[in-house]
Amino acid sequence: MDDQLGVFSNRLQQHGYRLTTARRVILEALLASGGHITADGLVEVVRQQSPGIGRMTVYRTLEILSELGLIRPVYQGTGAAHYILMENGHHHHLVCSGCDRVIEFDECVLEEMGRLISGRFDFQIQGHVVEFFGLCADCRRVSA
Amino acid sequence: MDDQLGVFSNRLQQHGYRLTTARRVILEALLASGGHITADGLVEVVRQQSPGIGRMTVYRTLEILSELGLIRPVYQGTGAAHYILMENGHHHHLVCSGCDRVIEFDECVLEEMGRLISGRFDFQIQGHVVEFFGLCADCRRVSA
């Protein structure tokens, strides 16, 4: 199940969305980028392949994918939202308060907690993002 | 240690920032609001108390507080960043993909995971945000 393009495409269709040419191009560019990209950044990438694609279409596609829980917008210091891929429903970051560097990790102990919370609030969990904030080694030196 | 205003003020001074009149007003308004407010939303609130406060000052204060790990910007559906209070270093959300409703909860099992990750990446953790995404009870009915 590593075919993310297939996963994304299927989910779109399952929810009644058409798999149009524009959307295919956008999905490919998004997945090729690996995520951590802004909407307008993605517009640029997409247009290298298909110059005709409209900015609105990219924005709208990102919104749909977010609703489906396949991606999520997060802040990365700058003003624009950065979209991250929610492969298998989760994503984990260490974010440095000093330099905004982002370190990725895979460990996750949230399944149990998810079940507990899910039951209590009658909420169907599709995925999660955990972000630890703090200072990386470099930034601790500087401000020491 | 429930005096958040004291906590915030002290932290500012400990890091060499002046505790100015403008900053005091902004801190009070932010804490009174309970968080979950946008920068421009906070500007409005602040100006009810002190009409002279500049918009840039509010933006800059929010940036400082973010660097210190006292607040964090998160997405809430709309285009503007919403700032949440990081009391005791953490904050937890259930975010509905259907209606963007936000449910708060307190449980946390991340201390152990934090220690593990902190050691491996030589990263000093100040706090974290966990967001579970999914569908609330109401939204499951609608799309059923």
Next chain:
DNA sequence: ATCTCAATTGATATAAAGTATCAATTGAGG
């Protein structure tokens, strides 16, 4: 209490990011 100067402020201008609209196009089913 007054002085001093770097830190801070806020007005102004500008850029970036997001949203609304609508006529033209397209794709999936009949």
Next chain:
DNA sequence: CCTCAATTGATACTTTATATCAATTGAGAT
């Protein structure tokens, strides 16, 4: 093929964020 609702992309606009800089202010030194 046809049909028609879904989708697209150009355009215009609003909101949100950032850059600049002269004027002001706060906190320590005298």
